[in-house]
Amino acid sequence: ITKTVEYHGKKFGYVFLRTFMASSDDMKSGVSEMIGFLKKHKLQGIVIDLRGNFGGYIDILQQILALFFDKPKKIMNVQRQDRKESFETAHGMPTISGVADLPMVVLVDNRSYSSSEIFAGIIKESNRGIVVGITTGGLVEIARFFQLRQQGQEVGLCITTGKVSLPGGSVLEGQGVRPDFYVPLTKADVLAGKDSQLEAALYVLEREVRNKK
Numbered sequence: 001i002t003k004t005v006e007y008h009g010k011k012f013g014y015v016f017l018r019t020f021m022a023s024s025d026d027m028k029s030g031v032s033e034m035i036g037f038l039k040k041h042k043l044q045g046i047v048i049d050l051r052g053n054f055g056g057y058i059d060i061l062q063q064i065l066a067l068f069f070d071k072p073k074k075i076m077n078v079q080r081q082d083r084k085e086s087f088e089t090a091h092g093m094p095t096i097s098g099v100a101d102l103p104m105v106v107l108v109d110n111r112s113y114s115s116s117e118i119f120a121g122i123i124k125e126s127n128r129g130i131v132v133g134i135t136t137g138g139l140v141e142i143a144r145f146f147q148l149r150q151q152g153q154e155v156g157l158c159i160t161t162g163k164v165s166l167p168g169g170s171v172l173e174g175q176g177v178r179p180d181f182y183v184p185l186t187k188a189d190v191l192a193g194k195d196s197q198l199e200a201a202l203y204v205l206e207r208e209v210r211n212k213k
Helices: 024-040 058-066 115-125 187-191 196-212
Strands: 002-007 010-016 045-049 074-079 084-088 104-108 130-133 142-150 153-165
Touching (some): 002 196, 010 024, 058 074, 058 084, 058 115, 074 115, 104 196, 115 130
Parallel strands (some): 045 104, 104 130
Antiparallel strands (some): 002 010, 142 153
């Protein structure tokens, strides 16, 4: 979901990413949609909403993060049993004028897992943007999923193949990403149809834009 939001006379972008996992065609169209959205609108800031995002493919994470940095950026290390790997933002992504330094807020909650936690973590660690919401789920290890049949029933087996850390050394597994601004979504807010977390994100973003001038 991509849309523009007018807030106190400023034009912000809002992007809701439900997952980084989909079919190849869906992933390509999703990344293309974001690129088109960023090219089309002259935005003063952007909110990336990762609430409820359970993660997904590393290559999609690399592609989307690349849009918000002006040069390749190391985003994580993976310690496997026999070797250590480093991952950067994707190379060859289009450069969109003004996006690399566009003020940014990332919205997260306790249902933000895996790749979405790495996204929020690298944005926070690199001071590229501000994280708002509640602490993420803390499920960040690299794993392989196997579908098996046992006694006539389908069962799943998940095997951890690598431990993830951010470039600065932070391990998110079991810890999650702590937001810069802790904003819970209360039951009263939900019943009233009020999104206090998004309101807080827009408030913080507007403040950042004012302070940038």
